[in-house]
Amino acid sequence: MQSVSCESMRDLENAVFAIGHTPEALMLQAGERMSQAILRYYPSHSHATAYLGKGHNAGDALVLAKYLQKAGWSIQLRCPYLEDDLSPLTLKMLESLGAIPLDSSTPPTAGSLLIDGLLGIGANGPLRPPLRELATEMNQARDSLGCRLISLDTPSGVNASTGEIYPAAVKADHTLCVGYPKSGLLKSSCIQHVGALTQIALDALEDHSPKACQSSPELITPHTLRRKRRDFDTHKGQAGRVGIWAGSKGMLGAAVLTATAALKSGAGLITLFSPPEIYSIIAPMLPPEIMVRLSLSPLTMLEQNFDAIVLGPGIGTPDSNLANQLLAVVERSSIPIVLDADMLNLIAREEKLSSLHPKCILTPHPGEMQRLFPSSESREKIALNFCELYPVTLLFKGARTIITEPNKVLYVNSTGTPAMATAGQGDVLSGLIGGLCAQGYTLLDATKLSAWLAGEAAQLALASQTETEETLSASSVIHFLPQAFLAVARQA
Numbered sequence: 503m504q505s506v507s508c509e510s511m512r513d514l515e516n517a518v519f520a521i522g523h524t525p526e527a528l529m530l531q532a533g534e535r536m537s538q539a540i541l542r543y544y545p546s547h548s549h550a551t552a553y554l555g556k557g558h559n560a561g562d563a564l565v566l567a568k569y570l571q572k573a574g575w576s577i578q579l580r581c582p583y584l585e586d587d588l589s590p591l592t593l594k595m596l597e598s599l600g601a602i603p604l605d606s607s608t609p610p611t612a613g614s615l616l617i618d619g620l621l622g623i624g625a626n627g628p629l630r631p632p633l634r635e636l637a638t639e640m641n642q643a644r645d646s647l648g649c650r651l652i653s654l655d656t657p658s659g660v661n662a663s664t665g666e667i668y669p670a671a672v673k674a675d676h677t678l679c680v681g682y683p684k685s686g687l688l689k690s691s692c693i694q695h696v697g698a699l700t701q702i703a704l705d706a707l708e709d710h711s712p713k714a715c716q717s718s719p720e721l722i723t724p725h726t727l728r729r730k731r732r733d734f735d736t737h738k739g740q741a742g743r744v745g746i747w748a749g750s751k752g753m754l755g756a757a758v759l760t761a762t763a764a765l766k767s768g769a770g771l772i773t774l775f776s777p778p779e780i781y782s783i784i785a786p787m788l789p790p791e792i793m794v795r796l797s798l799s800p801l802t803m804l805e806q807n808f809d810a811i812v813l814g815p816g817i818g819t820p821d822s823n824l825a826n827q828l829l830a831v832v833e834r835s836s837i838p839i840v841l842d843a844d845m846l847n848l849i850a851r852e853e854k855l856s857s858l859h860p861k862c863i864l865t866p867h868p869g870e871m872q873r874l875f876p877s878s879e880s881r882e883k884i885a886l887n888f889c890e891l892y893p894v895t896l897l898f899k900g901a902r903t904i905i906t907e908p909n910k911v912l913y914v915n916s917t918g919t920p921a922m923a924t925a926g927q928g929d930v931l932s933g934l935i936g937g938l939c940a941q942g943y944t945l946l947d948a949t950k951l952s953a954w955l956a957g958e959a960a961q962l963a964l965a966s967q968t969e970t971e972e973t974l975s976a977s978s979v980i981h982f983l984p985q986a987f988l989a990v991a992r993q994a
């Protein structure tokens with residue numbers, strides 16, 4: 503979904519008002535849909551403290567609060583202004599919420615969900631008192647009381663068009679963007695203030711596209727993703743065959759996670775190739791649906807009828823014979839080939855970037871990217887510059903994973919949580935990408951969908967309370983993939 507400046511968002515808003523939609527109708531829908539997002543991702547909470555400014559961003563917060571109240575939550579309204587200071591529509595939403603006073607002094611309690619409704623796209627420059635003090639209070643409660651902080655439309659104190667971060671800017675765990683995502687918020691430099699991003703669609707905007715801007719990054723949202731439907735008579739050979747070369751002594755788990763994620767992506771036949779020294783140990787670790795083939799050479803993968811190949815998770819530093827064969831597989835492969843982890847280090851070390859071709863998908867984390875393509879530019883520039891030189895699909899991992907291809911914009915993933923900062927998450931991702939490519943997704947679609955699914959699965963695992971920020975593992979992400987698939991809106 504295209505990102506827009508606050509100014510373009512205003513133009514769109516005015517365009518829909520001009521044809522008869524009202525600010526009130528939009529606010530009611532935004533607030534209701536925000537409440538659905540909160541109940542989905544934060545169902546264990548039962549108390550919210552809504553921080554209110556004067557404008558319509560506060561109005562959204564009040565509508566949201568009303569829906570949470572209906573769901574049985576208790577609500578505190580933290581506001582430094584008098585009722586008469588509020589914009590008329592915001593005041594109307596306050597009155598409709600019932601007899602909850604505007605609290606100008608009581609800080610939130612532990613466990614409260616903090617709702618940042620201080621400022622939205624009407625923000626102008628750095629946070630001014632008294633809102634600056636309230637933003638500071640929210641950040642302190644997040645840090646010291648463990649509160650979750652949700653920003654509505656934009657995190658207050660961040661310039662949503664440019665990404666400039668002003669003093670005391672709110673550090674949201676999650677931002678719910680109304681209508682279109684604001685371009686400044688997609689920048690990697692803003693991640694600490696924006697957190698996960700969920701787009702809140704407004705029906706009135708459906709027929710109103712923002713002015714096309716070729717360089718605007720696009721947010722990967724469920725509405726931009728597509729799940730393939732199978733023909734009724736599909737058989738397993740048509741559902742995608744994936745060949746995987748992964749794992750080595752001491753890194754068996756990487757192979758298990760990659761192969762299991764490929765299986766859970768829906769691919770019909772998964773074969774893990776395993777050298778003799780680990781074969782007998784790894785074979786019993788795998789789900790029974792995965793074939794494990796004893797093999798001395800990755801080149802045998804090219805003789806099979808695969809639809810996609812994954813190379814690299816957990817391979818460590820291969821000896822020179824194996825290294826040459828792995829590099830030869832990359833060069834000779836004419837099917838999608840996912841290159842991850844030590845395979846990327848090998849390509850960097852052997853200076854084989856020139857053998858990359860359009861069937862390659864690279865999934866580096868920042869350290870691997872630095873070895874492949876040393877640069878001190880921003881993450882966004884590095885990704886775009888890399889794809890100007892090499893004809894590949896690039897997924898550049900990070901708290902805000904970005905994806906691009908030659909002559910394409912940046913696609914920015916919206917899902918994920920810091921709980922994913924654990925070993926094995928990259929293995930899951932490469933297995934998913936390989937599995938989806940094998941099922942006929944384009945390289946770009948497979949990569950975008952995989953990044954979104956993995957992050958969503960992690961968020962849903964936390965929401966389920968079967969995992970916490972401390973306990974979430976790559977295996978639990980795999981476990982929650984079915985729910986993440988179900989969350990993809992469109993089925994073509």
Ligand SMILES: NC(=O)C1=CN([C@@H]2O[C@H](COP(=O)(O)OP(=O)(O)OC[C@H]3O[C@@H](n4cnc5c(N)ncnc54)[C@H](O)[C@@H]3O)[C@@H](O)[C@H]2O)[C@@H](O)CC1
Binds near residue numbers: 515528561623626633
């Ligand atoms: N764009 C849309 O289509 C929709 C927007 N809605 C909401 O409306 C919001 C925009 O509402 P408004 O235009 O009322 O603007 P805001 O709610 O962002 O607030 C503007 C107010 O904040 C004050 N202010 C501005 N900058 C400040 C600063 N740096 N420090 C302290 N105070 C400052 C201004 O004096 C003004 O009173 C959106 O962000 C969104 O949340 C929704 O109600 C639904 C539809």
